[in-house]
Amino acid sequence: MADFVGAVDQGTTSTRFMIFDHSGAEVARHQLEHTQIMPRPGWVEHDPAEIWERTRTVVETTLRRAGLGVTDLAALGLTNQRETTVVWNRRTGRPYGNAIVWQDTRTDRIAAALDRDGRGDVIRHKAGLPPATYFSGAKLQWMLDHVDGLRADAERGEALFGTTDTWLLWNLTGGVHVTDVTNASRTMLMDLQTLDWDDELLGFFGIPRPMLPEIRPSSAPDPYGTTTAGGPFGGELPVTGILGDQQAATVGQVCFAAGEAKNTYGTGNFLLLNTGTEIVRSKAGLLTTVAYQFGADPAVFALEGSIAVTGSAVQWLRDQLGIISAAADSEVLAAQVDDTEGCYFVPAFSGLFAPYWRSDARGAVVGLSRFHSGAHLARATLEAICYQSRDVAQAMEQDSGVRLEVLKVDGGVTANDLCMQLQADILGVPVSRPVVAETTALGAAYAAGLATGFWRDTGELRANWHESKRWTPSWTEDRRAGGYAGWRKAVQRTLDWVEVD
Numbered sequence: 001m002a003d004f005v006g007a008v009d010q011g012t013t014s015t016r017f018m019i020f021d022h023s024g025a026e027v028a029r030h031q032l033e034h035t036q037i038m039p040r041p042g043w044v045e046h047d048p049a050e051i052w053e054r055t056r057t058v059v060e061t062t063l064r065r066a067g068l069g070v071t072d073l074a075a076l077g078l079t080n081q082r083e084t085t086v087v088w089n090r091r092t093g094r095p096y097g098n099a100i101v102w103q104d105t106r107t108d109r110i111a112a113a114l115d116r117d118g119r120g121d122v123i124r125h126k127a128g129l130p131p132a133t134y135f136s137g138a139k140l141q142w143m144l145d146h147v148d149g150l151r152a153d154a155e156r157g158e159a160l161f162g163t164t165d166t167w168l169l170w171n172l173t174g175g176v177h178v179t180d181v182t183n184a185s186r187t188m189l190m191d192l193q194t195l196d197w198d199d200e201l202l203g204f205f206g207i208p209r210p211m212l213p214e215i216r217p218s219s220a221p222d223p224y225g226t227t228t229a230g231g232p233f234g235g236e237l238p239v240t241g242i243l244g245d246q247q248a249a250t251v252g253q254v255c256f257a258a259g260e261a262k263n264t265y266g267t268g269n270f271l272l273l274n275t276g277t278e279i280v281r282s283k284a285g286l287l288t289t290v291a292y293q294f295g296a297d298p299a300v301f302a303l304e305g306s307i308a309v310t311g312s313a314v315q316w317l318r319d320q321l322g323i324i325s326a327a328a329d330s331e332v333l334a335a336q337v338d339d340t341e342g343c344y345f346v347p348a349f350s351g352l353f354a355p356y357w358r359s360d361a362r363g364a365v366v367g368l369s370r371f372h373s374g375a376h377l378a379r380a381t382l383e384a385i386c387y388q389s390r391d392v393a394q395a396m397e398q399d400s401g402v403r404l405e406v407l408k409v410d411g412g413v414t415a416n417d418l419c420m421q422l423q424a425d426i427l428g429v430p431v432s433r434p435v436v437a438e439t440t441a442l443g444a445a446y447a448a449g450l451a452t453g454f455w456r457d458t459g460e461l462r463a464n465w466h467e468s469k470r471w472t473p474s475w476t477e478d479r480r481a482g483g484y485a486g487w488r489k490a491v492q493r494t495l496d497w498v499e500v501d
Helices: 048-064 106-118 119-127 136-146 148-154 164-173 199-205 245-252 311-321 329-334 374-400 417-427 439-452 458-464 477-494
Strands: 004-010 012-022 027-032 073-080 086-089 159-162 178-180 215-216 238-244 262-264 269-277 285-292 300-307 344-346 364-366 407-410 431-434 467-471
Touching: 004 048, 004 164, 004 439, 012 048, 012 439, 027 048, 048 300, 073 164, 073 245, 073 439, 086 164, 086 407, 106 136, 136 148, 136 199, 148 159, 159 431, 164 178, 164 238, 164 407, 199 364, 238 245, 238 439, 245 269, 245 285, 245 300, 245 439, 262 374, 262 439, 269 374, 285 431, 300 374, 300 439, 311 374, 329 374, 329 417, 329 431, 344 374, 344 477, 364 477, 374 417, 374 477, 407 417, 417 431, 417 467, 417 477, 439 458
Parallel strands: 004 073, 073 238, 178 215, 262 407, 407 431
Antiparallel strands: 004 012, 012 027, 086 159, 262 269, 269 300, 285 300, 344 364, 431 467
């Protein structure tokens, strides 16, 4: 058997290809950013052709630098930004336009209408999701309603929908139109009980069923397809793992037992709690989602708290305000002060996701005096990441009755030691980072490798997990309670800022 497994990680701001060995250690990687297209306030788009071109480049560059070829890889896994909606032509393979990104809020009126007439309750029960701009169904409806000729092509079976996993799989394999249960569970179109597209839900959005990909397990001993000789791998490689990025991180963090949780810090934050094979319906503003399904085994579910803007708030400091030149500078700048001195930043750029689900919210910086500086704003930005995670952790405890004893963390922001210390202080529980912090790509590799026997079982994967660093709380209870009370007060200032019909 080949010595390595590969994983394409197609994220919100970049695409990377990583290669792992049997111990789960990184062998090689390459990563490239793609353009964030923002044609109007609240609109966020990506160019699918650019994403495919970046994918080709990162695969070819990684293999070349590592001196490896397609025969050195046992399988390929895919993981992706979820909910982001791509539509392309079956015959030409060309997109009908830019992808609508999960952060995009143009569908706020569609989402609001679903709740007004009772359809929202059906969506919550069947799909486990609240009607929100976040999810794919409304984005696809918007495209069908606004892109010339698309609905007619869709009804003729010529237009295809997919999240970016499906788009990449189509291009890598020469036309396989498949997604997995985790990505399908983020559309508002799949019934969690049947793990299939639901005709009633499709009817709510006016979506023709032939547009939709086949739904398969997250780890497939019978491959979804094989890469083509003309593609970036230069030969045939079975694609046997697909997971949405946050579910992939859950697998990469080996959260295979009910009650185990992880928090991924990327463009947004995503805290997932494994609930086993039981579908737990949230009463506290969380999502019910599929965590993974391995082969013929039953699907495993999770409660999820999705936060729209965390790492991207640091990018805002860099790109829009210009007070830092690189994301890592946020730690240096924030460390210049010991406290925000009453300053709070609520980065509700796309409204507020879990547990609030308020599309009418917009970002705010509150508590300012002339004393405050860029250092205070940088520290308030890091604290905002952590306070939003506390909001979700408390909702998760309310729904599950399980209190976090330790929080497993991963993703790019975990390289910021000050932010992770603040997370421990604000939550009041230890925070643990693994040796392999890029657990999203690792989880996709695990799903692919399990399917081919590269790894025998999840026990082998657990043995690969090792802690790199742990942060323990240092704040007093009074400081923790006072800081959080101020945060909740700041959140209230962001609400009812825009009109949503």
